[in-house]
Amino acid sequence: MKVMLSTTVNGEQVQEAVLPRTSLADFLREDLGLTGTHLGCEMGACGACLVLMDGVPVHACLVLAVQAEGSTIETIEGLNETGAAADLQARFHDRNALQCGFCTNGMLMSAQALLEANPAPTRDEIRDALSGNYCRCTGYEAIVDAIDTTARDRAARTEAAK
Ligand code: FES
Ligand code: FES
DSSP, X not given: OOEEEEEEETTEXXXXXXXXXXXXXXXXXIISOOTTSOOSSSSSSSOTTEEEETTEEEETTTSBGGGGTTOEEEOHHHHHHHTTTHHHHHHHHHTTOOSSOTTHHHHHHHHHHHHHHOSSOOHHHHHHHTXXXXXXXXXXXXXXXXXXXXXXXXXXXXXXXX
8 A cells, every 4th residue: 555755855845655665765765756866776885876865865775755754855866966976976076086977976966075074074074974885887986087077176276256
């Protein structure tokens, strides 16, 4: 039997009937068509499915959709719409920090959450924040470079605005 789920996804109020066993990833992808949330391992290991729930990265494959009741979810589509991570995306591009791109959306969600919580992370802290994100083609150095550069750019813009 389905239950009603009421949540906010990328700034829009959503009310849908879902099966209690439906994962948040399946709800986002299949019910809402937000396929930027990728599914790799479906067991919490690869990080391809990361989304922000109330600002905190969560594995959408491990969270039930009903657990999102009353919460605020942000996916890569939301970041695209607001442009909140446009600079981060540009640095990933500049630094060749992606190849096939399968891991990239999850990487961006982790990176965005990290920079919100810690605007000046060390490279070790960046690596730590990405410890649950697997990339099978790029190698992590370029990804860490992209995030490090974005943090420095954001700090410089904040300083210039003072
Ligand atoms: S698909 Fe969720 S962690 Fe891999
Ligand atoms: S760019 Fe292909 S898995 Fe990361």
